[in-house]
Amino acid sequence: MEWSEEFKQAFDNFKAEARTALEQLITIAEQLKLERVIADLNTAKLRLSEDAFVLMLMGIFNSGKSTLLNALLGQPLVEIPDLTDGKAPMPMGKLPTTAVLTSIKYGTDPSVYAWNFEGKCMDDWNFHRYLKQAKVKEDEQATREFFRNIRQFEVHYPCLLTASGVECMDSPGTDDLPERTAITLEAIPHCDAAIALFRSDFLANESSRKFFHDAQKTGLRMFWVVNLMHDDRPDSDDYPIAFLWSRIIELTLGGPKYTGQSLEDFARYDVYFVNAQKALKGRFLNDQSLLQESGILLLEERLRDFLLRERMIVHIQRYVELGVNRADTLRQTIHTFKGAISADQQELIKARKELEPKLAELRRRAKSLDQLIDRYQEEILNAVGIEFDAYATSLAAKLPEVYGKKEMKTLKGLNPVWLPLPNHQEKVMNEGKQLLQESLSELGEEFSTRLQSRITDILERMHEEIKDRITELSQEYSQLRAKIPGTSLQISGEMVSTLDRVLSALAGLLLLDPAGIMFGSSLGFRGLLSTLLVQVAVWATAFATGSLAVLYIAWPAVILAAIFAAILGLEDRVKKFFVREFLKTYNLSRSDINNRSNLKSEQQEELYQATREYQRHRLLENIELELNTKTFQEVRKQVNAYIDEEEGIIRQSIEEGLKDEAEKARRLHEFSQLEATIASAKSDLKDVLVRVKQLG
Structure with missing residues (x-):
């Protein structure tokens, strides 16, 4: 999944124009010594530059989260010695594998780090050790003991997806150890969207639906994937469409009852059918027909559309509107200053x-x-x-x-x-x-x-x-x-x-x-x-x-x-x-x-x-x-x-x-110039808002 170059260039241009206007307003706020306005405008400028998009994968144990994530990530952009012979970066297996919350982000130097509960980086891990040891153990006690000091793994993996500014989070099962589920919940407010995964042969249980519902209540944007197991085909005559609709659309999403809806109607609720195993195989073999058959391309298209047309537009609007708001604050403040300059000094002393x-x-x-x-x-x-x-x-x-x-x-x-x-x-x-x-x-x-x-x-x-x-x-x-x-x-x-x-x-x-x-x-x-x-x-x-x-x-x-x-x-x-x-x-x-x-x-x-x-x-x-x-x-x-x-x-x-008369005259002239600069910067910001909305 990559960004469209056309959209990315347009957004980069919008952000560059907005940053220039914000820098002008910051300079004026510094001259006026308005600390809170300075802080707000600096925040708008900083966050406007951020491109990171955090995508979490969640679901019950052994639902195929790591397999789907490996398919989304694809092959690395550089050779990684520990990932030869088509190995993917996330541990996989017939049994549940993800034991600890894991973030996957771009890094020119492929590496793996473990973080403890005090926020400190522990000894470095390599991919070989990570793939071999960072898995759920044979029993609950062994899993607790091995990972007792590890809060989270951080994987630096250079691929097209992470290079586009997308950071992924692979989570333990929603029915995992309570303390691990708690860590996953803590990470939710820092995510932009999540993929909730169901197995086609075992849909989410009550506790998982509760977990998904709690995640949605935070405002997290959710996409839903049914991982097709055992070569299930949703377009076959005997596929239980009515049952899936009841469990996912009605019970999980609070949608209407099943009244004969077709497979295409699931997409209206952002529910997609993907064979994660086929998608992974197609990705690493670069087999487009297998990728198409797996259903992952439709999911990636929707994620890309959300990232560019919804999330990025809202992201730019939020901080550009903050800049417009603070431009008004600056104008109002200068108006107050100019009024005082024109007043009688004895009256000012008395006041x-x-x-x-x-x-x-x-x-x-x-x-x-x-x-x-x-x-x-x-x-x-x-x-x-x-x-x-x-x-x-x-x-x-x-x-x-x-x-x-x-x-x-x-x-x-x-x-x-x-x-x-x-x-x-x-x-x-x-x-x-x-x-x-x-x-x-x-x-x-x-x-x-x-x-x-x-x-x-x-x-x-x-x-x-x-x-x-x-x-x-x-x-x-x-x-x-x-x-x-x-x-x-x-x-x-x-x-x-x-x-x-x-x-x-x-x-x-x-x-x-x-x-x-x-x-x-x-x-x-x-x-x-x-x-x-x-x-x-x-x-x-x-x-x-x-x-x-x-x-x-x-x-x-x-x-x-x-x-x-x-x-x-x-x-x-x-x-x-x-x-x-x-x-x-x-x-x-x-x-x-x-x-x-x-x-x-x-x-x-x-x-x-x-x-x-x-x-x-x-x-x-x-x-x-x-x-x-x-x-x-x-x-x-x-x-x-x-x-x-x-x-x-x-x-x-x-x-x-x-101030003395000469200084007041100088300040009045200076304030008039600042007003003109503010008006120009505000106009530029509002123009960015108009064009961003048109792009959406």
Whole structure:
């Protein structure tokens, strides 16, 4: 998949013209010492230059994600010794392979790196080691142990796709270990689009559909691929089109019921049928007929169309519109300065004396917003603690009910006759743990959903209260500006008020209001609240599922004898055992563990991390850190920047008017020239907007 050269050249030209106009506005903002405007314009210029497009592949274990990704990537542009004989860069196999989130990006030097959970690069990996070792191991415990310190792999792979600015993310299965699923969820807000993969012989289960739904809620653009297994042909007469429509279009995407729709109707919902194995073979053999038959070319065409006609156009519009907005800010500021220059100096001195104490009072009132933010942060943390305690307490009643509905295949039919064999006992043990983990995940998702809803409600109330406070402050700043001799409140109906910009920024921070993208240098693509709520879902699910506690369940010999004493009611006894042993570990306290003298200190610490007490603490700690270092920190930053800008404009306006006559004449001439430059730059930016929309 490559960019069309015609479109790419057009976009490059648009961005070059916009950057030139933004650089002119930055120079003027620097002359006027408007720090917030400088920061916004620099951000617009920087992000306008970014071409990276991040595409994630997600789906259940062994759905063919790595195979499809290898087909999309294709052969390298340079020779890679470890990838001879047609080897692809991502590990593949008959069993599930992707154990860790992996990013694949362009690099002139083909290489593989492993990153730990502290954000540090570990020892270098080469492709040979990566293809051999970076796979899911034989059992869950071995996988956890091998990858316990590896958060993510980063693969530098020079090919046509990555050279075009596309970065790919290969994710573990959506039904993988909860902590790995959590890492995948954390990466979603940083992606532009995702391919959700289904197997044609086993469509997504309930947990995977929930995962896809949560991903969509963040605003992620989704494309859906049915990986055709065993040479399935969707155009054959016996292909279950109605069944696929029901499972994918109706249940997963919330579309209409099946009423005889054709295969072509799936594409209206961006659902595509691809044989990943054929696509990979066709790509590496350069066999166009095989590629056409595989269905990958249609998918690539749609991805390319989205990248160029939707994503890139929106990308350019977002930051060019920010430049237009800030050009209006500059014009409005210069108008205020020119008015003060024309005023009587004695009146300006009198006005300064009157305004200084009022400015100090407004700053003191603005600082009270810190207390408001602290109050809402405490409310959020209290809500988290209350919801977690209610969830953890409910496990004793809910877990047996949910777990009881699961079917243990290792205890069905004639399987119990094999129970005396250690091998079959291990199979029963592994299945019991897996089903227990699934039950906990279902209950954990309910907890996560409730928690997200409560936090959203709190943030909505916080937004309304901050908006009211900022509105009051803005009205008073406007009144103070009006008291500067020679100035007026408005110069044109097209001007966007500072208040509107601040409120739209706060909406983007707290409520996912799309208007928030018009303001602020660090709102990101979808707003900080999207990231916060995804993080909450990640931590809530990870810490609520008690996955570590499940690992501590073991079969003592005396328990084995009691459980397997009779076939009648065997499955029920096994499930009760699992629930009892899980709750026993999960509800241990720190003092309980410290009293276990038979355990070494590191063993005590590992056991403590499996408990409800520890996981509650970590959940609260992570959410508090996220609020302090990102979401609420940004709210404080935006409010303080607003106060600084308002004060600065008022004070500088008076200073401009108190200069000597010669200097004032020079400044008036300079400001007139700046106004002309601003008008020209704004016109150029608006012209780019018009032509970008025409290209779409």
